[in-house]
Amino acid sequence: MLQEKIILNPDKWIDNYADYLFNYAVVRVNDSDLSKDLVQDTFFAGLKSAKNFQGKASERTWLVSILKRKVIDHYRKINSKKGQAEVRMSFYNDGENEGSWIEERVPQSWDNASEKAIENQELKTQLDNCIDNLPEKYALVFRMKTIQEFETEEICKELDITASNLWVIIHRARTQLRKCMEDNWFNN
Amino acid sequence: MLKKLHITCNEATTICDKSQYKEASFFEKIKLTLHFLGCKICKLYTRQNKRMSGLYKDKSAACKNKINYLSQTDKEVLKKQIKEFKV
Structure with a gap:
């Protein structure tokens, strides 16, 4: 059975998906400005790779998969950030007291x-x-x-x-x- | 066998944290209970940890139902950017 191929329609992206993607991002990164940036990056990446869209998934699923990558990229960035406030350790890391409360x-x-x-x-x-x-x-x-x-x-x-x-x-x-x-x- | 059951305070409190989400295994719970026999500090941590879980639960209930929307102004800006990008 032939499935109808979905065609991208970027003119409708903001009205149809901006709120959904924004909420998706805020729930994860808890920062409204950063979420706006991630959504913007997602739309741009979507436009850039529109020719790779195969029309198998829905537009929204496809955009969410791009946003997911953006969230991972953000996590990797903060994970590798040097000199950020490190968490205070509660337990000895080594020596004979290793694993005991400081x-x-x-x-x-x-x-x-x-x-x-x-x-x-x-x-x-x-x-x-x-x-x-x-x-x-x-x-x-x-x-x-x-x-x-x-x-x-x-x-x-x-x-x-x-x-x-x-x-x-x-x-x-x-x-x-x-x-x-x-x-x-x-x-x- | 005894060596397998012995855990440090760091490990004990990690198990305690896991069990706050009901994700500690049965064997981990046994090790934690045994650890409590000799460690009052971790027992206190566990009591306080449960209390903290209550606070987190309240916060969760307040946050989870909130849906975040983009403002109309932000949407207009985005629309403009997409248009410019496409040109």
Whole structure:
């Protein structure tokens, strides 16, 4: 059976797909300006490679696959960025104490925890600040896994990382966030 | 056998983090429980970690339902750029 070949129609791209692609990007990179750039790059790349479009997938699927590449490129860029704020380690990396808590990073009991209600705008702001303070790479993976609740497999596929790599990042992000909230909220 | 069951605090808290997403294996959970017998710090970490998961869950609920749209102005700019690109 002959399937009708889909033909690209770039004049309609913005009206038909801009919002969808923009939301797709924001959900992943959590940055509106960066998302605008990624969507723009996607459309340009689409125009450039329009002649390679085989008409098998829908226009949207094809544009999303281009945007996915753009997200991976962005992740690789922030992953290799030298001198970016590195996450503070909570455990000794080597020596006889390898894997043990570094004294000043040991969790303290949260004395005020019960007084501080969860439904509180200030707390939400503090949590946002702590997430924003994470190195970009950690924040990106943490948000995808914890806030957007993507499946592990999906994140690994989208960012081209292994599952054990993902768990190391999640672990570092969470220990750093716990410490940040302890210092700035629970025991402040 | 005993050596296989012994884990460091770093490994224990990694398992604890994994289990917050219900993705720790049965064997990992056994190792974590055994680690708790001798480590109060990691036990405290786990208690606090659960509390943090509650905060993340609230944040997630607030964020997940939000749909992000491009402004009309941004769309007009993009349209212009695409037109120019094609010429």
